[in-house]
Amino acid sequence: xxxxxxxxxxxxxxxPAVGQDExxxxxxxxxxxxxGPLGALEDRIRRVPWWAWLILFLxxxxxxxxxxxxxxxxxxxxxxxxxxxxxxxxxxxxxWGGLLDLGYVAFYGIGAYAYAMLDSDKFGIxxxxxxxVPLVVAIGAIGGFLLGLxxxxxxxxxxxxxxxxxxxxxxxxxxxxxxxxGHNLTGGPNGxxxxxxxxxxxxxxxxxxxxxxxxxxxxxxxxxFAVVFVALRFVNQSRTGRAWRSQREDPLAAExxxxxxxxxKLLSFSFGAAVAAxxxxxxxxxxxxxxxxxxxxxxxxxxxxxxxLGGSGSQAGVVAGAVIVSPLLELLRDPGKSRVIFxxxxxxxxxxxxxxxxxxxxxxxxxxxxGFAVHEILGAIDKSWIAGEHQGGFAGVTxxxxxxxxxxxxxxAPTSYIGLIAAVLLVTMVRGRLRLALLVPTVYLxxxxxxxxxxxxxxxxxxxxxxxxxxxxMILRPNGLLGERRVEIV
Amino acid sequence: MAILDINGVSxxxxxxxxxxGLDLHVNEGEIVSVIGPNGAxxxxxxxxxxxxxxxxxxxITLDDQxxxxxxxxxxxQRGVSRTFQTLRLFLNMSVKENVMAAAYGHTRAGVxxxxxxxxGMRREEREIERLAQERLAxxxxxxxxxxxxxPAYSLSYANRRRLEIARATATNPRILLLDEPAAxxxxxxxxEITELIGELRTEGGYTILVIEHDMHVVxxxxxxxxxLDHGVKIAEGSFDAVATNAKVVEAYLxxxxxxxx
Numbered sequence: 180x181x182x183x184x185x186x187x188x189x190x191x192x193x194x195p196a197v198g199q200d201e202x203x204x205x206x207x208x209x210x211x212x213x214x215g216p217l218g219a220l221e222d223r224i225r226r227v228p229w230w231a232w233l234i235l236f237l238x239x240x241x242x243x244x245x246x247x248x249x250x251x252x253x254x255x256x257x258x259x260x261x262x263x264x265x266x267x268x269x270x271x272x273x274x275w276g277g278l279l280d281l282g283y284v285a286f287y288g289i290g291a292y293a294y295a296m297l298d299s300d301k302f303g304i305x306x307x308x309x310x311x312v313p314l315v316v317a318i319g320a321i322g323g324f325l326l327g328l329x330x331x332x333x334x335x336x337x338x339x340x341x342x343x344x345x346x347x348x349x350x351x352x353x354x355x356x357x358x359x360x361g362h363n364l365t366g367g368p369n370g371x372x373x374x375x376x377x378x379x380x381x382x383x384x385x386x387x388x389x390x391x392x393x394x395x396x397x398x399x400x401x402x403x404f405a406v407v408f409v410a411l412r413f414v415n416q417s418r419t420g421r422a423w424r425s426q427r428e429d430p431l432a433a434e435x436x437x438x439x440x441x442x443x444k445l446l447s448f449s450f451g452a453a454v455a456a457x458x459x460x461x462x463x464x465x466x467x468x469x470x471x472x473x474x475x476x477x478x479x480x481x482x483x484x485x486x487x488l489g490g491s492g493s494q495a496g497v498v499a500g501a502v503i504v505s506p507l508l509e510l511l512r513d514p515g516k517s518r519v520i521f522x523x524x525x526x527x528x529x530x531x532x533x534x535x536x537x538x539x540x541x542x543x544x545x546x547x548x549x550g551f552a553v554h555e556i557l558g559a560i561d562k563s564w565i566a567g568e569h570q571g572g573f574a575g576v577t578x579x580x581x582x583x584x585x586x587x588x589x590x591x592a593p594t595s596y597i598g599l600i601a602a603v604l605l606v607t608m609v610r611g612r613l614r615l616a617l618l619v620p621t622v623y624l625x626x627x628x629x630x631x632x633x634x635x636x637x638x639x640x641x642x643x644x645x646x647x648x649x650x651x652x653m654i655l656r657p658n659g660l661l662g663e664r665r666v667e668i669v
Numbered sequence: 670m671a672i673l674d675i676n677g678v679s680x681x682x683x684x685x686x687x688x689x690g691l692d693l694h695v696n697e698g699e700i701v702s703v704i705g706p707n708g709a710x711x712x713x714x715x716x717x718x719x720x721x722x723x724x725x726x727x728x729i730t731l732d733d734q735x736x737x738x739x740x741x742x743x744x745x746q747r748g749v750s751r752t753f754q755t756l757r758l759f760l761n762m763s764v765k766e767n768v769m770a771a772a773y774g775h776t777r778a779g780v781x782x783x784x785x786x787x788x789g790m791r792r793e794e795r796e797i798e799r800l801a802q803e804r805l806a807x808x809x810x811x812x813x814x815x816x817x818x819x820p821a822y823s824l825s826y827a828n829r830r831r832l833e834i835a836r837a838t839a840t841n842p843r844i845l846l847l848d849e850p851a852a853x854x855x856x857x858x859x860x861e862i863t864e865l866i867g868e869l870r871t872e873g874g875y876t877i878l879v880i881e882h883d884m885h886v887v888x889x890x891x892x893x894x895x896x897l898d899h900g901v902k903i904a905e906g907s908f909d910a911v912a913t914n915a916k917v918v919e920a921y922l923x924x925x926x927x928x929x930x
Contacts, residue, residue: 410784417783417790418797421770425759432757435719437745437774437840446780665761666822 290459
């Protein structure tokens, strides 16, 4: 090859220290890593091995009952651990297997029902826990395998429909199982009652101790979680785990590289189902009863929310998703606490965005002034417009800011709600100064709807809040909180 | 001795005969190139050999055993591996994992042993890792060091092609099917690939069947060249014989041009 420089070879004495590819890679790394002490800290955190995080998390979680004596809080902690387990199981199917399984909670139900049938007065069987739980896990695994058999050639939407049908089938069978060929198998809508707690020999693991939730179930669930977490992690780091993820990325290439794709899909279904069934035994033993409607769409959506929010494919991510969503849903039940969450989120959101543009900071201040002004003006016109009262966090501040009529006329709720949707749509459609100007009344209207419409009905409101959080997160971090950056394969 | 033998294989998609009564054999240690214009049926031929399509007629044997009707992963485990013309890497997995995943067919640790991390499983895991390092080291410094733990999507185009070859060799194949290994590469990379294919035979000991459009590459590597057009074999022999064959020139350039030349 001839030299491209005009005056012969005049290569600088010190050539580039690194090759071009390497330079690009290093540059990319620098961009991701902030410099200074913060960057050093982040680098340190990244180097902490996964098991250290797990031990830290378990240690922190197990001290919770020491500080918190309320049976309610302990129960919420217990159910959070169940959600963590469910999210871990779903992560195998969705995150690693890449299979959109909408029948997942049916296996949770199968586990709970199977345990209830094997350990209750229903059929008079009382197997020791050490026998019944492994049996139920096996039933779940086989169930997952059987659901996988007809679905193994399906992908994407088609698989979703078939598995969703399976969930409906589970519902139909358990709801009508009180008259299956003349036998009462499932107790129908009334479910199965008086399910045994976990027991070994003559010793019961009691659910309630002096009328409040006994913390032993929390520890049992935490131990099960630790075992499942480690076991799944080990599988993921084996040839099976690599093959799962390979067929998720490209089934044809995986097949051509010697991986039996159909078998791997069945295996992934089976693993997810087994974890769900195991979680079901914990649920049934603790709640002492099972009903069909526990295992339905709402639960399915909640578990999916946790997996997506945390970062599908990352174990730590889906656990974080469960730890965030499960207590959040509980907090949102209480209007006072949900008001705190709402206004913190509103202010936090505006602050975060104002970091990007100063104009938004101004919008926040104007909105604040706008609110006080509207409140004063309406109050001057008619006292009853601001006479409405709300209790709970921040009420002192919001009472002077948000208009709250003493008597909600029938038309106010739907009008303001529809008006809010229209305002949000309008804001997304216009640009520039007009958008900023429109933001002021829109934010205020949001607060109005929240105070006067949503708080009156906390049950749907908390799911709406969950939906809004999901939308916001999907815009900010499409791969979830702890999810790895992913590229789409076309 | 023929390691791969294709006898009178035909395949139609509806009324279109994509491969028509094709005979082809590849001997142990040979490098055979398949050339032909677009739509000649070259990639279809690879899909037939690897079991993605099943031939309507004819037989394909590997070491005198028919592999027709076997599932692709079984054929891969018997010793046929391939790369793809349109790269099909496991993009969201690390470079090393891409290669390690391909060891699935010749490793044995089951899920329960993996869950318990038994000594045997861990030993096998170390072997897989060593195999991956060895296969990646085949490309010199290109896929070494810090790149191992980076996701495959972060690789440049040329490195992705190299990684595909490394992955294909990790299945421990006897015969390697390379589908346009030099496509989209610049002249110096093309030159490198030409040398590499030679090394794959001499150092790796693979028998190679390669589809290639770049005639410099074909000339540089082939023991024998097979030309396809409309699913029919129109010429076979040494590069010089095939390249000057009237039918091949016609297939590439059209009858008019061939006549005026």
